[in-house]
Amino acid sequence: MALELVFQIEGGDFSNAGKASSQIKKVLKQLNIDTRIIKRVVVAVYEAEVNVAAHAHRGQVKALFGETEVEVVVTDQGPGIENIEQAMQPGYSTASKEVREMGFGAGMGLSNIAKNTDNLHIESEVGKGTILTFRCNYS
Amino acid sequence: MKISEIIKYTEASVVTGNPENDKDLEKGFSSDLMSDVLTLDEENILLITGLSNLQLVRTAEMADIQAVLLARGKQASPEMIELANENNLIILETPFSIYKASGILYSNGLKEVY
Ligand SMILES: Nc1ncnc2c1ncn2[C@@H]1O[C@H](COP(=O)(O)OP(=O)(O)OP(=O)(O)O)[C@@H](O)[C@H]1O
Ligand SMILES: [Mg+2]
Numbered sequence: 001m002a003l004e005l006v007f008q009i010e011g012g013d014f015s016n017a018g019k020a021s022s023q024i025k026k027v028l029k030q031l032n033i034d035t036r037i038i039k040r041v042v043v044a045v046y047e048a049e050v051n052v053a054a055h056a057h058r059g060q061v062k063a064l065f066g067e068t069e070v071e072v073v074v075t076d077q078g079p080g081i082e083n084i085e086q087a088m089q090p091g092y093s094t095a096s097k098e099v100r101e102m103g104f105g106a107g108m109g110l111s112n113i114a115k116n117t118d119n120l121h122i123e124s125e126v127g128k129g130t131i132l133t134f135r136c137n138y139s
Numbered sequence: 140m141k142i143s144e145i146i147k148y149t150e151a152s153v154v155t156g157n158p159e160n161d162k163d164l165e166k167g168f169s170s171d172l173m174s175d176v177l178t179l180d181e182e183n184i185l186l187i188t189g190l191s192n193l194q195l196v197r198t199a200e201m202a203d204i205q206a207v208l209l210a211r212g213k214q215a216s217p218e219m220i221e222l223a224n225e226n227n228l229i230i231l232e233t234p235f236s237i238y239k240a241s242g243i244l245y246s247n248g249l250k251e252v253y
Contacts, residue, residue, distance in 0.1 A: 018197035103173040
């Protein structure tokens with residue numbers, strides 16, 4: 001099967017953040033995946049998309065739909081994350097006032113991605129960007 | 140609580156959604172923080188919020204939230220209405236504050252998430 005979808009995200013562009021998760025939701029529905037699992041996947045992808053819009057310059061979401069799981073890779077060019085352990089703490093946020101006015105910046109995104117996915121892996125280089133990889137099993 | 144009751148108690152107007160499809164919601168949650176909403180495991184809820192933007196509609200889509208109540212006269216933009224119609228999201232607008240709307244709905248039996 002192995003369908004692959006790729007989406008681009010621009011930093012600051014909040015109105016397009018959500019397009020990737022929305023499309024991924026449609027595909028998972030067509031595959032008849034349990035709605036609880038779909039919610040976990042798309043909440044994680046949406047949080048990751050918003051992080052690119054909120055914190056990076058630009059990025060890309062790649063979703064690979066396999067036989068038993070979906071793998072998502074979110075790559076961005078941006079400031080990177082200096083202390084990943086700290087960034088993962090619920091409540092930790094460096095979000096700007098503008099981002100907060102959009103309804104984000106509670107510092108919940110990364111920990112929520114971790115909660116909803118299997119094998120979250122974060123790689124980041126300060127001044128270059130961040131790569132987020134996670135999987136969700138279909139069952 | 141039925142959507143029609145929510146409309147009655149909060150003097151709300153219907154912006155999107157089909158009033159014929161009078162869904163029954165069990166619980167309510169009030170927040171302006173979308174990533175907080177995205178941590179909820181519940182689905183059959185009413186989201187009461189003062190945030191009126193596209194991210195609200197996206198958040199509802201991802202979190203499987205069926206209905207949102209915009210408080211204190213906040214109005215949905217044309218972009219929000221378009222996306223909400225695509226996703227079958229019910230948007231209601233009430234003149235009441237989040238505090239007042241939440242209090243009235245709670246005292247009439249719409250349960251809390253936490
Ligand atoms: N892609 C990224 N590039 C650079 N920094 C990031 C990125 N993602 C997260 N961060 C950093 O990690 C912090 C925590 O991220 P997290 O998603 O948990 O919270 P938030 O985005 O600040 O708020 P929320 O997700 O609740 O809206 C951010 O405030 C930011 O400093
Ligand atoms: Mg975030």
